[in-house]
Amino acid sequence: MxxxxxxxxxxxxxxxxxxxxxxxxxxxxxxxxxxxxxxxxxxxxxxxxxxxxxxxxCLNREVLGFELEAFVQVSMRNDQQNWHERFAQALRDWPEVVGAYVVTGETHYLLRVLAHNLKHYSDFVLNKLYNAPGVMDIRSNIVLQTLKDDTGVPVDLVARAAGKAGGS
Incomplete structure (x- = not known):
C-alpha cells in the first residue's frame, strides 16, 4: 500500500x-x-x-490497578492444523493481551500483556496461555521501567519525507 x-x-x-x-x-x-x-x-x-x-x-494503567506489564514470546507447534488461526482466535478473547504481533525470529508471536499483579499474570499464563491450542514455549519479559511509550506515528518523519519529495 x-x-x-x-x-x-x-x-x-x-x-x-x-x-x-x-x-x-x-x-x-x-x-x-x-x-x-x-x-x-x-x-x-x-x-x-x-x-x-x-x-x-489514553488511560493510566497503574491508576486502574494494572501493576504488571510483560512482553511474552510464544512459540507454536507447527504440526497442528490451523494452529495460527486457532491461536489468533483464542488471544482475541483474552483481555490481558493488549497487543499481539506475528514476528520474525525464534518465536512466532510477541504479546503485550497487562495484569493487576504477579498472581494475575501467573494465572493468565498457566490457565489461558499454556492451554491455548498449539502453544509449545512461552518466554516472558517483565517490564521493570518504561522509557518510552508512544503509540503514535512519527508525523515529523512524514513531513520530512514530503518536503524531500517536493524538493526533488
Missing part, C-alpha cells in the same frame, strides 16, 4: 491531534494558523482518507 501524500499543514494537524485529541476545531485552527472552516475541511478529508482511524483516550 502506498503512503498518502500529506503537506506540512496536514502534518501539523496530525501532530497536534496525536497529543491533544480533544482539542476544539477553533483551537486547532488557531494553533496551525488556518481558518476554522479550512481546518475542519482538512480534518474531515484526513478522516475520509483513513489517515485518522479513530479517536481515543
Amino acid at each position: 502506498n503512503a498518502i501524500s500529506l503537506d506540512a499543514t496536514d502534518c501539523r494537524i496530525l501532530a497536534v491531534l496525536q497529543n491533544e485529541g480533544r482539542i476544539s476545531n477553533l483551537d486547532l485552527a488557531d494553533r496551525i494558523s488556518l481558518s476554522p472552516s479550512a481546518c475542519l475541511r482538512r480534518l474531515r478529508l484526513l478522516e475520509e482518507q483513513g489517515v485518522i482511524e479513530r479517536y481515543r483516550a
Whole structure:
C-alpha cells in the first residue's frame, strides 16, 4: 500500500491531534494558523482518507490497578492444523493481551500483556496461555521501567519525507 501524500499543514494537524485529541476545531485552527472552516475541511478529508482511524483516550494503567506489564514470546507447534488461526482466535478473547504481533525470529508471536499483579499474570499464563491450542514455549519479559511509550506515528518523519519529495 502506498503512503498518502500529506503537506506540512496536514502534518501539523496530525501532530497536534496525536497529543491533544480533544482539542476544539477553533483551537486547532488557531494553533496551525488556518481558518476554522479550512481546518475542519482538512480534518474531515484526513478522516475520509483513513489517515485518522479513530479517536481515543489514553488511560493510566497503574491508576486502574494494572501493576504488571510483560512482553511474552510464544512459540507454536507447527504440526497442528490451523494452529495460527486457532491461536489468533483464542488471544482475541483474552483481555490481558493488549497487543499481539506475528514476528520474525525464534518465536512466532510477541504479546503485550497487562495484569493487576504477579498472581494475575501467573494465572493468565498457566490457565489461558499454556492451554491455548498449539502453544509449545512461552518466554516472558517483565517490564521493570518504561522509557518510552508512544503509540503514535512519527508525523515529523512524514513531513520530512514530503518536503524531500517536493524538493526533488
